[in-house]
Amino acid sequence: MKGNIGKPGAGICPLRGHSNxxxxxxxxxxxxxxxxxxxxxxxxxxxxxxxxxxxxxxxxxxxxxxxxxxxxxxxxxxxxxxxxxxxxxxxxxxxxxxxxxxxxxxxxxxxxxxxxxxxxxxxxxxxxxxxxxxxxxxxxxxxxxxxxxxxxxxxxxxxxxxxxxxxxxxxxxxxxxxxxxxxxxxxxxxxxxxxxxxxxxxxxxxxxxxxxxxxxxxxxxxxxxRRWMTQSGKANFITSKGLLEDPSSAFNSKLVMATVRSHDQYNTTIYGMDDRYRGVFGQRDVVFMSAKQAKICHVKNGERVNLIALTPDGKRSSRRMDRLKVVIYPMADRSLVTYFPESNHMLTLDNHDPLSGIPGYKSIPVELEPSN
The missing domain is CATH 3.40.50.740 (Rossmann fold)
Structure with a gap:
């Protein structure tokens, strides 16, 4: 979609990791x-x-x-x-x-x-x-x-x-x-x-x-x-079936939360409270969402909301985050973003990829409600 594949000097730059x-x-x-x-x-x-x-x-x-x-x-x-x-x-x-x-x-x-x-x-x-x-x-x-x-x-x-x-x-x-x-x-x-x-x-x-x-x-x-170590000798691409390929989203949760790190953060170490690339300063108790999603949820920029994690069958669990400040941000609808590691408890140990063992930190089904 971005024209990053199939021409000299371009590519998707896949990384195996960082920090050694x-x-x-x-x-x-x-x-x-x-x-x-x-x-x-x-x-x-x-x-x-x-x-x-x-x-x-x-x-x-x-x-x-x-x-x-x-x-x-x-x-x-x-x-x-x-x-x-x-x-x-x-x-x-x-x-x-x-x-x-x-x-x-x-x-x-x-x-x-x-x-x-x-x-x-x-x-x-x-x-x-x-x-x-x-x-x-x-x-x-x-x-x-x-x-x-x-x-x-x-x-x-x-x-x-x-x-x-x-x-x-x-x-x-x-x-x-x-x-x-x-x-x-x-x-x-x-x-x-x-x-x-x-x-x-x-x-x-x-x-x-x-x-x-x-x-x-x-x-x-x-x-x-450009040497492809495959049976065909050509580059092979695997396409997913979409977001609902994730079993935890099979009940079609209205909102899916992902966790991210801030600019002033290195892994679990938080050096400061600013996230200048996203325009957030002096705070981390925030939830990012698109303007359209905020309108659907009947909330405005700066208002406080609660997030409740859902069980695999779509029911509300006891895992929650209260009084998060809404930050309107250009991003996909239905998606919410909060900071790692404060929101880790929204995910259970069982919610991970069966092959890699990676936790589902980018796909946590949640519900949103206004804070009192």
């Missing part, structure tokens, strides 16, 4: 690693890796709620606040046997203590990471699949702070004292860790040499080179 999320996936940090990756990992380190899939975020929370999982180790993040239905998830988190948070800053999840809870403070990426061989650099992958080195320049906040690599290696060494992996040796020089990544993942050939070039290097992306 896709970089983690690239080097095998996933709940469903491929058989090829597991084989190469086992060959490199001389062991047989577990073959059964692990848990993604939603499945992890469900395992905690049912008691199947008894321990939680978080490498950063604000696990509890990012989850749907966080009120229901809070109690099971406090009933865990063990919770370990490796973090650079305190957050809400740290207050939900298990029977045994530990916070392991670590260096931030902006801080100098000094190891036995000298100052270290880590690597990150950006949204355009560029991999480059990142080296901290600030004095560490504390002399006893360890790096994330050192913490992981220390846990591994303590848990597996007879391990064939020389954990301490790897942490002394991160080039050695990258050598191991190169040995397991062929696309990282000459890893250490390439990250020393200004700007780093670009990972191979067949689609960007």
């Amino acid at each position: 999320v896709q970089g983690d996936r690239t080097v095998g940090i996933t709940e469903k690693p491929s058989a090829e990756f597991l084989a190469r990992l086992g060959e490199r380190y001389g062991f047989t890796p577990p073959q059964a899939p692990g848990h993604a975020a939603i499945a992890s929370m469900q395992a905690i709620c049912t008691g199947q999982a008894r321990a939680l180790i978080c490498m950063g993040g604000n696990f509890a606040l990012a989850m749907p239905d966080r009120e229901a998830s809070a109690v099971p988190l406090t009933q865990l046997d063990l919770a370990v948070h490796v973090a650079t800053k305190l957050n809400r999840s740290h207050l939900l203590t298990a029977r045994h809870s530990y916070i392991l403070p670590v260096l931030g990426r902006s801080e100098i990471d000094m190891q036995k061989s000298g100052a270290q650099a880590v690597t990150v992958e950006d949204s355009m699949s560029m991999i480059h080195a990142s080296r901290g320049v600030l004095k560490p906040a504390g002399v006893m702070l360890k790096s994330e690599c050192a913490v992981v290696a220390g846990i591994a060494q303590a848990a597996l004292p007879q391990s064939v992996v020389a954990w301490e040796y790897l942490v002394e020089d991160y080039d050695r860790i990258r050598n191991d990544i190169e040995a397991v993942l062929p696309e990282f050939a000459d890893y250490n040499q390439r990250i020393r070039h200004p700007g780093g290097f670009h990972l191979i992306n067949a689609a960007a080179e």
Whole structure:
């Protein structure tokens, strides 16, 4: 519709993630690693890796709620606040046997203590990471699949702070004292860790040499080179049947709410109360809707309304948000937008895509009523 496909210099710019999320996936940090990756990992380190899939975020929370999982180790993040239905998830988190948070800053999840809870403070990426061989650099992958080195320049906040690599290696060494992996040796020089990544993942050939070039290097992306890895050798497109393809919308809810982040926000961290791209300043208790939708709902810009989440069969639930300020915005009719993570509780843990496990944060059926 926008003319972004089928001509030179155009495209839909699909992103696998941001904030090095896709970089983690690239080097095998996933709940469903491929058989090829597991084989190469086992060959490199001389062991047989577990073959059964692990848990993604939603499945992890469900395992905690049912008691199947008894321990939680978080490498950063604000696990509890990012989850749907966080009120229901809070109690099971406090009933865990063990919770370990490796973090650079305190957050809400740290207050939900298990029977045994530990916070392991670590260096931030902006801080100098000094190891036995000298100052270290880590690597990150950006949204355009560029991999480059990142080296901290600030004095560490504390002399006893360890790096994330050192913490992981220390846990591994303590848990597996007879391990064939020389954990301490790897942490002394991160080039050695990258050598191991190169040995397991062929696309990282000459890893250490390439990250020393200004700007780093670009990972191979067949689609960007117009090489289609399909049976037909052509680009394949999958079209949805529309909004009602989502089972939770099958009863034809009049309003569907999506959650978004503001300009002054990074994931669950809210740095300020402004959202300048959308013209909102000093507030987050708002709901965006089109002018036409506001007229249909008999509300005006600046008025206060309540939102009530609906169950899968279209009935009103106990999940609600009260006294949200209406903001008229150029957007699709029938759609409402509120801020993440304040509105996470409007979604249940069960409302997620069955294949990817991604919560339905962009498709929450709701009703709207005026606030008294």
